[in-house]
Amino acid sequence: MRPTSQSEQEQLESLQKWWKENGRTVIFGVLLGAVGVIGWSSWQAYAIRQAEKSSLGYERLVNLVNDKSRDEAIVQGESLIEEFPDSGYAPLASLIVARLAFERNDLEKARANLRWVIDQGKSTPVRRVARLRLARILASEEKWEEAITLLNGDAGAFQGLYEEVRGDILLARGKVAEARLAYERSLAGSGRPVGGELAERIRMKLSDLGNAPTSGRTDIQ
Template sequence: MATNLDLQEQEQLDELKAFWNQWGNLITWTLTLVLAGFAAWNGWNWWQGQQGAKAALMFDELDRAVQAGEPDKAAKVFADMKERYAGALVTQQAGLLTARTQFEKGQVDAAVTSLSWVADKGNEEHAALARLHLASVHLDKKAYDEALKQLDGVKSPEFEALSQDRRGDVLKAQGKTAEAVTAWRAAWDKLDETAEYRRIVEAKLTSAGAAPAAAASGAKP
């Protein structure tokens, strides 16, 4: 019976790992953009109050290009927004949206350029989002030191769990399993117990032989 249970657990773990390998970057893009929603909404209200209809039309035009999957058009509008309204929060959000559609259409270098601008010019929250995505891109390119450098720049507490999770991925890719476990455990500790994303982090810990449940039970007298 114990053997059957072990096999079932292994099958579940294999399924989670396969799911992460296929959808991990997409989940990160989606989750971080959702988490940025509140800050973006505040920025949008501020922008409407300060700058008026022209800026709203520019952002709407960019959003339509993103929805249509037209990265070149989105990049052109983003360039205009940077030139005219570089200090606006909505321009930072435009940079993230532009990078997303560039990345989805295979324009990785262009996405890096858009993200780098937000990372350098954005407020704490938007810069954190940009650096998380840059770390993912550099991880895919096996540019591990650059990925870690981007993660070091994530200062927003709201994104610390995601930053630690991605740091664990980078460290694991470098063959530093013990350090990766430390980072994943920090991410797992910071994520809400009801968060589905926590299961993915837990699967990574389990695959490294450091399942959180086992660690917790081992700590009891």
């Protein structure tokens, strides 16, 4: 499986850091409406418990992934999503579960988790990551139109990656000229030139277009 691209990983790491620092405050805000019903003291204690449990649950998930305990990580991730679906940790956990499921070739579970993030996630960057990854899975299954639909619309900082996948899909369908245009848009990124790993990869694809394969699996990042 191709490793997660640098720009995508940096975005996710920033979101994870933000939630680690601010997740408890956000959960307090979500639960604020309960104050009048259960009383301030009870609410405060409950909110603290929920914030700590969701934070610790996500930390445990990350540790399990780092320890290569994939089966346990999937169980932990699904438990966190079920128990704290409205927290900012749930979509991040769902992205992790989707990636682990993909690595086990459980595409149904991977798709379901990514669709959940797209439908339920409150963070626009996280939803964009989910759209990108789901598009890759659908492309690997040759569900071209569904994949392209996910790539349409505002991609924000992920524009270069979106156009790369669009180019891969067009190339797989034999539309070489359109694929070239998509790759060129990928190099332009979101209105500015891109560098690093993505630019190098796209330039290689552009130079190899004449020998590009007409089908094949597109990896999820």
